[in-house]
Amino acid sequence: MSDWKGLVKSFLDGGRGFEVHFEGDEVKVEEVKGFSKIKLKVKDLKKYAGRRSLKKEHKALLWKLVEKLVAAKTPFKVIIGAGEFTVRFDLDHYVRVHSDGCAIVGFNSKNEEPINIICKELEEYGPIKLLSPMR
Numbered sequence: 001m002s003d004w005k006g007l008v009k010s011f012l013d014g015g016r017g018f019e020v021h022f023e024g025d026e027v028k029v030e031e032v033k034g035f036s037k038i039k040l041k042v043k044d045l046k047k048y049a050g051r052r053s054l055k056k057e058h059k060a061l062l063w064k065l066v067e068k069l070v071a072a073k074t075p076f077k078v079i080i081g082a083g084e085f086t087v088r089f090d091l092d093h094y095v096r097v098h099s100d101g102c103a104i105v106g107f108n109s110k111n112e113e114p115i116n117i118i119c120k121e122l123e124e125y126g127p128i129k130l131l132s133p134m135r
Contacts, residue, residue, distance in 0.1 A: 004029045008066055011078075015053050020066070021075040032077050057125075058085060061097065064121045074114040089114060092133065101126035108132045 004020070007029040011018040017032035054062065062078065062085055069076055069087075077088040084098040093106035095118070102122050104110070110119045110130065122128055 003027075004070065008063075012054070012059055012062065012080075015080055017077065017079045019075075019077045020070060022073050027070055032079060053083075054080060054085060055083065055099075058083075058097065061121060061125050062087075065095075065118045068117050068121065069114060072114065072117045074117065076114075087118075095122065097122070097125065101128060103129040103131055105131045106133050 004027040008018060008020075011029070011031070019030050019032045021028050021030075065087060066078070074089070079086040079088065084096065086094050086096045088094040095115070096103045096105065102125065104115055104122070107115050107130065109132075110116065110128070119128075
């Protein structure tokens with residue numbers, strides 16, 4: 001098992017989000033830093049202690065998606081929520097997977113990069129909603 005696979009597995013087992021990016025041919029996996037359009041002070045945020053664990057089927061799907069995206073050298077972030085996860089490519093382009101299926105947000109079609117890399121796995125998991133960007 002290569003080094004990045006062990007890091008991804010430890011993040012998944014801990015229910016923590018992670019970020020994958022590339023430096024040359026080397027895969028880097030780090031704890032997710034997040035995206036933000038606005039600046040908030042920490043005291044303005046409400047505390048929420050949600051259950052951050054994924055079902056076995058979600059973990060298996062996420063592992064398949066991670067392997068495909070790493071093989072294609074596509075940088076992404078994974079945010080794990082209560083019974084769901086989100087794979088973010090940037091602030092306005094992401095895939096949200098939940099118990100009822102998944103939503104692809106910010107893309108005009110399933111043939112766009114990097115959705116075309118992972119679309120087959122998402123279709124096998126469940127129904128897909130394509131939410132294209134607003135004009």
